Amino acid sequence: MPEGPEIHRAADTLARAVVGQSLQRIWFAKPELKQYEELLEGCRVQSIAPRGKALLTEFEGGLTLYTHNQLYGIWKVVRPGARPDSKRSLRVAIDTAKASILLYSASDVEIWPSTEIDQHPLIRRLGPDVLDPDLDLTTVATRLQSKRFAGRTLAALLLDQHFLAGIGNYLRSEILFQAGIAAERRAGDLSEDEAARLVQACIAIPKRSYLSRGISPAVGMRADYLNDSESSFQFHVFDRAGEPCLECGQIIERVELAGRRLYRCTRCQR
Ligand SMILES: [Zn+2]
Numbered sequence: 001m002p003e004g005p006e007i008h009r010a011a012d013t014l015a016r017a018v019v020g021q022s023l024q025r026i027w028f029a030k031p032e033l034k035q036y037e038e039l040l041e042g043c044r045v046q047s048i049a050p051r052g053k054a055l056l057t058e059f060e061g062g063l064t065l066y067t068h069n070q071l072y073g074i075w076k077v078v079r080p081g082a083r084p085d086s087k088r089s090l091r092v093a094i095d096t097a098k099a100s101i102l103l104y105s106a107s108d109v110e111i112w113p114s115t116e117i118d119q120h121p122l123i124r125r126l127g128p129d130v131l132d133p134d135l136d137l138t139t140v141a142t143r144l145q146s147k148r149f150a151g152r153t154l155a156a157l158l159l160d161q162h163f164l165a166g167i168g169n170y171l172r173s174e175i176l177f178q179a180g181i182a183a184e185r186r187a188g189d190l191s192e193d194e195a196a197r198l199v200q201a202c203i204a205i206p207k208r209s210y211l212s213r214g215i216s217p218a219v220g221m222r223a224d225y226l227n228d229s230e231s232s233f234q235f236h237v238f239d240r241a242g243e244p245c246l247e248c249g250q251i252i253e254r255v256e257l258a259g260r261r262l263y264r265c266t267r268c269q270r
Helices: 004-018 035-040 114-119 137-145 169-179 192-211
Strands: 025-028 045-051 054-059 063-068 074-078 090-095 100-104 108-113 215-217 233-235 253-257 260-264
Touching: 004 045, 004 054, 004 074, 004 100, 004 192, 025 035, 035 063, 054 114, 063 090, 063 114, 108 114, 137 192, 169 192, 169 233, 169 260, 192 233
Parallel strands: 215 233
Antiparallel strands: 025 090, 045 054, 054 063, 063 108, 074 100, 090 100, 253 260
16 A cells, blocks of 8 residues: 555646646546536646545536545556556546546546535545645644544554554654654653654654655665655665664564554664
8 A cells, every 4th residue: 555655746746747737538437427527528627636545636617536546546647648558447537638647447436526525434534644734743743642542552543544644554664763662652651752753753754755756775874864854765664674773783673563564673762
């Protein structure tokens, strides 16, 4: 499952291809969406942005396309009007004069009034998007200490999209390492200083991953995420079981927590 930074980068690519363009044609595989094909013709694509793991494509005229890729869905950008040979089944085709974007294999495809999309059952309960530029430290700190979340272990909380949308498994390991906190701790038991470090890492690390345009394994550099915000994003613990911690040299270990693999340095994380 892609995480917030990958989903945002994919949305950026689609947005660069068609946002601001008028629809020459839109095509849906689902019979119940056929009624919108003619209605949307000529409307401008106003925005394409993720909401959690879903993608919202908003059109001029008040309609929004909701799509969720689940495990198999994939978007492609192609020449205007092109339909490349593919074994995948085409679900949505959006044609503009500048480019076409094609969605394959996804089964969650819906059209909603733009004003009601916040009420979508899979969007309504999502926490703030971790890559929302308006998300601030205070908002995350307040959620962390709230009655609803304070009793949860950090291992479970960081994967819960109702807490913050967009954090997945690699970000969980990296955030906890950066904050220097053990995954079994509970939000409500953190010292003020620990909570501040965790909140900072929850915002800084997804952002750094997003800005770096791709993730790569660490290559013997010191962890320095917060001072060096735009160059590269490296895993400091994730997928590094058996290798030495870049901070202290202790061997990184892998454990299963909240049903997913987690990587940690037990000397750096308390
Ligand atoms: Zn260490």
